[in-house]
Amino acid sequence: MTATRKPEGYIGDKPLRPESLMSSYGYQPALSEGALKCPIFQTSTFVFKSAEEGKAFFELAYGLRAPREAENIGLIYSRLNNPDLEILEDRLSLWDEAEACAVFESGMAAIATTLFALLAPGDVVLFSEPLYGGTDYFFKHVLERWGVRTVGFPAGASPAEIDALVAARGLAERLRLVFVETPANPTNTLVDIAACAALARRLSTPERRVVVAVDNTFLGPLWQHPLKHGADLVLYSATKYIGGHSDVIAGVCLGSRELMAEVRTMRTFHGTMCGPCTGWLLMRSLETLKLRMTCQMKNARYVADFLADHPKVEKVLYLGHLAETDPQHAVYRRQCLAPGGMVSFRLVGGEVEAFAFLNALKLFKLAVSLGGTESLAEHPASMTHSDVPAAERERLGISENLVRLSIGVEHPEDLNADLAQALAAV
Numbered sequence: 001m002t003a004t005r006k007p008e009g010y011i012g013d014k015p016l017r018p019e020s021l022m023s024s025y026g027y028q029p030a031l032s033e034g035a036l037k038c039p040i041f042q043t044s045t046f047v048f049k050s051a052e053e054g055k056a057f058f059e060l061a062y063g064l065r066a067p068r069e070a071e072n073i074g075l076i077y078s079r080l081n082n083p084d085l086e087i088l089e090d091r092l093s094l095w096d097e098a099e100a101c102a103v104f105e106s107g108m109a110a111i112a113t114t115l116f117a118l119l120a121p122g123d124v125v126l127f128s129e130p131l132y133g134g135t136d137y138f139f140k141h142v143l144e145r146w147g148v149r150t151v152g153f154p155a156g157a158s159p160a161e162i163d164a165l166v167a168a169r170g171l172a173e174r175l176r177l178v179f180v181e182t183p184a185n186p187t188n189t190l191v192d193i194a195a196c197a198a199l200a201r202r203l204s205t206p207e208r209r210v211v212v213a214v215d216n217t218f219l220g221p222l223w224q225h226p227l228k229h230g231a232d233l234v235l236y237s238a239t240k241y242i243g244g245h246s247d248v249i250a251g252v253c254l255g256s257r258e259l260m261a262e263v264r265t266m267r268t269f270h271g272t273m274c275g276p277c278t279g280w281l282l283m284r285s286l287e288t289l290k291l292r293m294t295c296q297m298k299n300a301r302y303v304a305d306f307l308a309d310h311p312k313v314e315k316v317l318y319l320g321h322l323a324e325t326d327p328q329h330a331v332y333r334r335q336c337l338a339p340g341g342m343v344s345f346r347l348v349g350g351e352v353e354a355f356a357f358l359n360a361l362k363l364f365k366l367a368v369s370l371g372g373t374e375s376l377a378e379h380p381a382s383m384t385h386s387d388v389p390a391a392e393r394e395r396l397g398i399s400e401n402l403v404r405l406s407i408g409v410e411h412p413e414d415l416n417a418d419l420a421q422a423l424a425a426v
């Protein structure tokens with residue numbers, strides 16, 4: 001439960017679950033001619049009732065004084081705030097039980113703006129590998145140019161191995177941020193968020209708090225809540241499950257009021273907020289978020305079970321199939337609420353067999369991205385991860401025979417029928 005939850009988020013003193021609030025929370029029909037649904041506030045600027053009100057709004061927006069009892073920042077200009085964004089942010093905060101949220105025009109905008117808000121030249125960032133390709137490029141080619149050192153550790157490394165890496169490279173004094181993507185794409189390898197948070201706390205000093213940021217795009221906001229495991233910030237590409245219909249690009253960052261104030265300030269000056277139409281589309285998506293993600297999660301299990309039994313499949317990489325003896329299983333039990341909707345697998349063979357399979361698919365569409373209502377298939381080694389050097393790909397398990405599936409909301413037997421006929425064509 002968050003300190004900022006509004007009164008309509010309760011019945012009596014009982015907090016309502018997020019899915020019960022996604023159609024109404026944070027919106028007052030009386031302010032919009034009684035409209036049941038939140039309109040699209042397609043406006044760049046807002047009219048002040050008086051000069052005094054305008055002055056008061058700016059004092060709060062620019063942090064010139066502390067807010068008075070029950071005083072909120074009023075609407076000023078759509079780069080700073082807009083009802084479609086504010087209501088969306090209130091709703092998104094409920095899933096991760098975050099104090100504050102900011103929405104962006106893309107997942108990359110959320111990541112880049114957040115990192116520019118928190119980092120300065122000379123800082124060190126530790127990150128799990130593999131990372132989403134855009135984030136990886138941003139770390140190695142943009143942050144490095146601004147004097148930030150970025151150092152990777154393999155997802156699945158033990159806490160002791162990560163400690164040893166930090167000590168051996170002499171990073172401890174300058175470490176400012178630990179960036180985690182879990183499960184890792186496309187191998188579904190987990191990173192232990194609590195262990196990263198413990199490392200960050202241990203290396204923090206009163207002057208330099210080490211922040212843990214988790215890209216939660218793959219399992220959140222339904223199946224993994226990083227803030228509960230000690231993370232400071234949660235990031236999303238809302239293009240994926242949150243948007244869920246492959247028709248919008250957007251991003252999210254959530255965390256404490258204090259950290260988010262820095263992120264929001266940087267958003268104001270980078271102008272990376274999303275527009276009102278995007279905000280409205282995402283609010284519509286949130287109404288079915290639990291329905292979609294639950295269906296995708298159930299379908300993924302059917303698909304993963306089918307693939308695991310197929311003679312042309314060498315190995316299935318799926319969180320629901322982790323063996324009890326696998327060290328990853330303990331992390332999964334602690335950190336994840338369900339295995340989600342992403343299934344990767346290695347075909348018997350190499351690129352030729354993988355391509356034959358992909359070209360034969362009928363219901364699955366051959367496309368990158370994920371989390372939409374339709375099922376998608378792609379070949380990481382030659383598509384999403386083609387700019388990772390071959391030796392690195394090998395080390396991270398991104399082999400030529402690996403295919404990644406994003407499972408949608410179709411009938412699971414139709415999905416398996418499509419996989420069966422495509423495998424038969426190999």
Ligand SMILES: *Cc1c(COP(=O)(O)O)cnc(C)c1O
Pocket residue numbers: 106107108109132134135181185215217218236237238239240249250251
């Ligand atoms: C897609 C994705 C991103 C980037 O998001 P955009 O909305 O495409 O900018 C970042 N992280 C992960 C894990 C992603 O899948």
